[in-house]
Amino acid sequence: YPKVAEFLQHTKEKAAQHKYVRMIFGQKRRLPDAQTMEWGMDSDLRMNAARALRQAQNFVVQSVAAWIMSIGTILVNHYLEDRPELDGQMVIQVHDSGTWEIAMFNQSPHTPETFLTRIVSNDLNQVAADIQYIMEVRTIEYIKEVFGVDFNVPLKFETKILERWG
Numbered sequence: 834y835p836k837v838a839e840f841l842q843h844t845k846e847k848a849a850q851h852k853y854v855r856m857i858f859g860q861k862r863r864l865p866d867a868q869t870m871e872w873g874m875d876s877d878l879r880m881n882a883a884r885a886l887r888q889a890q891n892f893v894v895q896s897v898a899a900w901i902m903s904i905g906t907i908l909v910n911h912y913l914e915d916r917p918e919l920d921g922q923m924v925i926q927v928h929d930s931g932t933w934e935i936a937m938f939n940q941s942p943h944t945p946e947t948f949l950t951r952i953v954s955n956d957l958n959q960v961a962a963d964i965q966y967i968m969e970v971r972t973i974e975y976i977k978e979v980f981g982v983d984f985n986v987p988l989k990f991e992t993k994i995l996e997r998w999g
Contacts, residue, residue, distance in 0.1 A: 841890050848889035849882075855893075858900055858980050862892040901988065902929055905972040909933065909964055919960060935960055961992040 848854050848867040855861045867885035874882070906926060913921040913933070920936035935957065968990035977983050 844889050844893050845886045848886055854889045856896045856900075857893075857982050858897070858976075860896055860900075862888070862896070864889055898929060901972060901976070902926065902931070904975055905968040905990070906931055908967050908971050908975060912963060912967055921960075933964065957994055961994050965990050965992045 844854055845867075846869075848864050849869045852865050852867055853861055853863045864885040866881040867889060868878075868882045870879065870882060870886075906923060909931075910923065913919055913935075921933055924932045924934045926932070969988045973984055973988060
């Protein structure tokens, strides 16, 4: 991927020149130790400069991924808030993975109010499809609308339905 290598090299050059990098949503990472690597540099200076240049490259990629996941998570949360019958909430998020717990209980019209019955699994499949759509499509639409950033690659977010997680 020559364009990726070019982008990462350009990122290192910008970091060395400006002592910071900025990701596509505007967040800035200061890197005071970033500088062009030269022969004969002091080993401590060289090690600090190399670390700062790696941090520059990681920041412009990983911070965007974190923002995408955070924005998608917020949009899924709004979806769940609009559907209180699902009794759903995020349990955990780690990097690019999220686990939501969807209780999916409804009150049965033929029993006392405290008795709850499960919604059929087809509805759960629809919820999973909705979450996948939000993460893959609505998140990108939101980013374009709010930040003016248009991605030219699709997002992929795999969903699985499990009885228990962990």
